[in-house]
Amino acid sequence: MNRFSLNRFSLNHATTKFWDQTEAIEACARVGIGIGLWREPVADKGLAATAKQVRDAGVAVTSLCRGGFLTGGGTEALADNRRAIDEAAALGTSELVMVCGGIVDWAAGLDGARARVAEALAELAPYAKQCGVRLAIEPLHPMFASDRCVVSTLDQAIELASPFEPDVVGVVVDTYHIWWDPTVFAAIERAAGRIAAFQVADWITPLPAGVLTGRGQLGDGCVDFRRFRMAVEAAGYTGPIEVELFNDEIWARPGPQVLAETMQRYRDHVA
C-alpha cells in the first residue's frame, strides 16, 4: 500500500461501529491515518481519556459526529450542542458535523423546521467561534427529510451557512447524500471556502428497511468519487477524506479487516 495515496484518508468510526474505539484509534495510529469520532463512544471511553489517547498517538481527529437536531426548539438542544462544541474542542478537531433534525412540530411543517435550524445556528455560532469549532452543516439524502434532517441539498446548506463566517459555519460534502443532485457540482463550486468535511460512501440498492444502514463500500455502487474529489479540490478543499459507511454487513465484520479493505477501495476509487 502506497502510504502517500492515503495521506488524506480518514476512518469515520461509524464505518467500524462495533470496533472498540481505543483499538480503532491504535490502528489508525499504526497506519498513519485520521479518525472521525462519535460522541457516544467518546463519552463511553471518557472525553479526557480519548483526547489524551489521540494526542499521544498523534492521530488527527478529522471530525466529531454529531451535533444538530435543532428543529424541536427549546434550550436543551442548544445546551447539548454547546456540549458537543466543547467536546470537539477538547478532542482537537475543528469540525462538528451537524445533522439538523427532522420535522418535529408538524403544524409548523417543513418550512417551520428549516426556520428553526437557521435560528439555532445563529444562537450557536458565537459559542462555536469562541471555541474554534466550525458547525459543519450536513445535507442528508431527501429520504431522511422528515425524520432526520430537513436540510436536503448542498445549496440549502450553503444558504444556511452564508450569514456566518466560513470558518464558523461550513458545509459537509457527503457523496452518499448528494450524489443524485443534478446541480451538485455547481453547488460544490459555490461552497468554495466553506467545505468543512468531505465524506464518502457509495450508493447501492436495494435499500434496507429504515434506509439507515444501506451505504455501500467504495466501488460497490454508482458514485463517481474521483469527480467529487476533484470538484471539492477545485473548490479549495484539500482536507481529510472520511469514509463513513453505515452498513449492517460491514458492521458484522472485524474492524481491522474492514479498515484494510476500505483503504484499498479508497486507493482504487477515490485517491
Add this chain to the structure above:
Amino acid sequence: MNRFSLNRFSLNHATTKFWDQTEAIEACARVGIGIGLWREPVADKGLAATAKQVRDAGVAVTSLCRGGFLTGGGTEALADNRRAIDEAAALGTSELVMVCGGIVDWAAGLDGARARVAEALAELAPYAKQCGVRLAIEPLHPMFASDRCVVSTLDQAIELASPFEPDVVGVVVDTYHIWWDPTVFAAIERAAGRIAAFQVADWITPLPAGVLTGRGQLGDGCVDFRRFRMAVEAAGYTGPIEVELFNDEIWARPGPQVLAETMQRYRDHVA
C-alpha cells in the same frame, strides 16, 4: 360525501393494485370519478375491452402508467414506448406518465443516463404529438435515482421537457417524490403550462425494505397537500388529482373500502 369536492379526484389503480380492474372502473363510474390505469392490467383485460368499458361507463382515464425506462438505449425501449403511446390514445387519455429509468450503463453513469433520456424524448415526441398523447415526465424521489429514475427534481423534468411543445412533453407533479425539495414551489411556478398530471401520496416513515411500497395514505404523513394543490392551480393546472399509493397494508385491504377511505381523506386534506 359532497360530490362537488370530488370532481377532480381520480383513483390511480395502483392504489388498489389487487382490485380487479373491471370492478375498479365500475366503482369509479358509480361515484363519478376518473381512474389512472396501468399497462399490465389493461393488457390482461385487453386494450380494446378496457377502452370500451371506460367509454361506455363514462369514466375518464386520467393517465396511463407508464412509459419510460429510456436509459438503456436501443430500439426496443423506443418501440415499447410507441406501443404505450398507442395504448394511451386508445384509452382516450392524453397523458402517458414516463418513469425515465435508472443507471443502466454504469460506465456512462448518471450524466450518460440523463443524456439518453433527452435523446429518447426527442425520438418519441413526434409520434406522441401525432397521436395526441403527452409524454409526462415524472421526477421520482432521489432514493430511486440509481435504479428507477435519473430524473429527481421538478426543475430537471422541466428542463428535459423545455425543448418540446408543452402539450407534447409535460411534467408530473407527484407530492410523494418532490415534497422535500426546498425549491419545489418555484419549480411549480416555472412548470406553468406543462403540468400534465398532479398525483398525491403522503410521506411516512419508516420506509420499508426496497422503499417502493411505503407511501402514506393522505393525512398520515407530513405533506402539505393544499399548498401543493394551490401551487399547481396558480400555475394554471385545474385537471384531475390522482391519488397513487403504493403501500402493502393498503393493498391488503378490499378495494371498495380503500376507495371510500381515500375519497374521505382527499376531502379532508386536499380538496
